[in-house]
Amino acid sequence: MGVQSAMGRALVLLLGLALIGVWAQQSGPRPPFTIGVSNGFIGSEWRVQMLDDMRVVNEAYKQQGLTRDLVIQSANVDVAGQINQIRNLVLRRVNGIIINPNSQSGLNAAIRDAVRAGVRVVSVDQEVSAPEAINVTIDQKEWAKISMRWLAETLGGKGNIVIINGIAGHPANEARYEGVKEVLAQYPGIQVLNVSNADWDQAKGQEVMSRLIASYPNIDGVWSQDGMAEGALRALLAANLPRLPVMAGEARAGYLRLWAEAKRRYPDFKSFGVCNPPGVGASGLKVMVRLLQGKTLKAGVLQGPFKNTIYVPIPCQVSDATLGEALRQIQGKPDTYVLDGIITDEQADAYFR
Template sequence: MRKSMMKAAVSALCIGLFTCIGLVTEASAAAKCIKGDRKAPYTIGWANIYSVPTWMKQTEGTIAAEVEELKKKGLVDKLVITDAQGDANVQIQQIQSMIDADVDAIILIAGSSTAPARVVADACAKGIAVINFDSLVDTDEVTAKINTDSNEWGDTAAKWLIAELGGKGKILVLNGPAGISVSDDRRKGANAALAANPGIEILAETNTAYNVAPAQEAVTSLLFAHPEINGILSLGGALSAGAILAMDKQGRPMVPITGENARQFLELWKEKGLKSWATMQPNWLGAFATYTAVQALEGKDVPAFVKVPLPVIDNSNIDGYLARAKDFPADGYIFSPYDQKLFDELLAAK
């Protein structure tokens, strides 16, 4: 009863996500998957699906930086990194190796929404904290999942483009890789808005890696096939940059386009005076996942799912992002600042 009253009191202090006081409450029982006598300093495993895209490199950078901060506090002593090079089966093998080595926590972006479910559940059963973020696995046998709302992403992007086109026009739809939950969910999120506006005609769709070169190549082919387009529903920032470069090379007029916080896209947006809208999948989700794993191992209560709000980038605030561009790789993503206070607020916002 007393603990319930304490939790209620903490919840009452939270008016909104970013006005919470940043408390993480003690759980009446350990967080899911946490079993056994695990003591700090902990070994953290980062099961990376692939490290080639700059977004992944930046994300890994936030994980490494967070580990260094936790080392200073005596909470972590080692970070083990694997790279499956895009192969979901290899990722499963690497997760199994982490289980065999009895790491204390596994941080995971899944290469498949279904394939890793068994090995992830096995890690959980053996008392290893499992924090899954970005691309999620179809299992509840994890300590926590962390993500933005990909369906909301697709829905908001589609509604913005439809409004810009006045509910009528021919569009291209640019998706990330098929079979990856974050990509598939963004596209599903756009369905209702597109279906409600029959004046919007989808000329063609693509599925490419979240990289500029393949997106530019794919859009180049689509532009040859479709001499008239009125807008582009792009569900990835590198995809947007690739589309703009393809249109520019063919001398095509620019059209309203959605995207995300890829530096090249934001710079092209400003340079060409585009009508655009963007959001982001913050790279610091990696750091947050690492922090969450340690909080769980330390006996703190963590939510089964943490929803990270989607920011909006438009003409009212794009200059603020570009003012920080020099701090990010030319082919990277300009992500928002983060700190422990933000992480505690996110964990407290149940």
């Protein structure tokens, strides 16, 4: 009787373990996955291209039976508004949320609540400090350092420059400006005459640059973030200056075409652009799908100040030497098009075990 009881208890235990194993396999979401997108800023064509890239990649996943239509919440909102976007997506019972964040830390509580509700969260384009989230972005600080180093070296380490930043307080803007300041610390011969914000808006970039030209007649160099450099260059050309300052610009079609025009008028004009790929949103989508499939990131993949970031490659740089090739790449594209890059499936797989 004792032996039978022991065997019975063992059988019950084995059955229980088997049920636990089945439950563990079934506890995660199963495809097709529903993925939400929270985009809190629509004042930039870059964001439009980002969302378009995400839709294209998601369409391929839909054909494989891996995802449904993206649930996109996109509007100009403050941090509180983006928190509401995230909460709304959780209520829509999405399996994952991809966020382009308006704040580095202001969304942390909403991200934590989403993850506790069983929703995976990936932040793209900019890093958030929430430990529950995984960031998928280029290294924004390094992005800025590349062009600032070029500007400093092209000026021979000395001269007067102006800086046109994006939205003050925005995570990407702050990371970029930190990179700029780190480079400038190595070049004491460069004097910064003025630092202004033009909110990643071409019209504001032109307005700010016009004001700077009027205030500072001795500008040797301009460092501008993307989304504003075309406006700044238009202001410089409209001023009919005897010479143009050296300019760190952008890898956007409109700027590249204006760069070529500027060189026809000013053959000695020098410029440079670093690609900031809108495809980072689609790269984040590729990472999200693999996370929802239950795949685990390799040790050492997560980097950055918060140790929760996958840095995807900066896909290209444009110099005077490569401007012709860049112009060929943008043939037939609108001026708002940005030279782009999305990680391949092989690159995405390489982040995981």
